[in-house]
Amino acid sequence: MTADPLATVARELHASAPAAFVAARTARAKQAQAEGERDLAARIRALTKPSSAAWAVNALDSEQPELVERVVELGSALRAASTERDAARLRELAQARQALLAELAREARAVAEAFEVPLSDAAVGELQQSFQAAMVDPRAANAVRSGMLVRAIASDGLGPVDLEGAVAVGSAGQKGAARSHTAGEGIAATGRADTTGAADARRRAAEEERRRDTEERRRREAEEARADADDAERHLAETDSALDDAEQTRAALEQRIRELHDELDRARDELAKLTRSLAHLRSAHTAAARTAAAARREADRYDRPAPGTV
DSSP, X not given: OOXXXXXXXXXXXXXXXXXXXXXXXXXXXXXXXXTTOHHHHHHHHTOOOOOHHHHHHHXXXXXXXXXXXXXXXXXXXXXXXXXXXXHHXXXXXXXXXXXXXXXXXXXXHHHHHHTTOOOOHHHHHHHHHHHHHXXXXXXXXXXHHTTOBOSOOOOOSSSOOXXXXXXXXXXXXXXXXXXXXXXXXXXXXXXXXOOHHHHHHHHHHHHHHHHHHHHHHHHHHHXXXXXXXXXXHHHHHHHHHHHHHHHHHHHHHHHHHHHHHHHHHHHHHHHHHHHHHHHHHHHHHHHHHHXXXXXXXXXXXXXXXOTTOO
């Protein structure tokens, strides 16, 4: 089957760096216009830039298709175990799903870093939701394998995944069918084999998954609470120690202040004594000066010759 030229362009654009999307889209549209493909050029111009999460899904599909195939295979195994009501198998596959979702998040960050594309925690969470939806609904699996995802998708575990406007071009299964005929047949067969009983099994599996997710969330919250309590206790101990040190320092300073006050009082008393002594000395000095002056005058009087003597 001849590949849809629009899908080919869309896969190329939606896996390229988001910052270059608009310029690349314009260039491809001009190229199609120059080649006389006016309708194709118009459809290329109408292509929508993917969200960060959708771009990361497309980039993983382009850079690591084998990793995305593992998502499809695990989803098929999960649906089969749900149909067979194999609880032990479901638990085993649920653990594998969590490990695979964590790996997808790591690899998406690595690809984003290689493309120099910022990828927020929220975008990584949406990426994981998209791959989890692919494990629930075969149509969603084809959407993430299309390489043309425009927005993130999610599954509530009950009804079909909403794919309206999620894929840039046509059927979400085009690339999936071209890449793996066997896998595509298995997905289609599973989709045709879905019955009310299988839907009930999926609902039960989804409820079990939500229960496990809730327990895991509560376990993490409890661990975080214990860690916060430990941190608070350490902080309290450090604060108590600092408070004791501050109290000791305060007591030492108060003692020193009292000692300085005592020294100041003694210094003031000594200053008063010295002031009084200085006053006495000044008074004695003044009296002595007066006595000396009187003595000099008296001496001068006796040193002068008597009248009528030569």
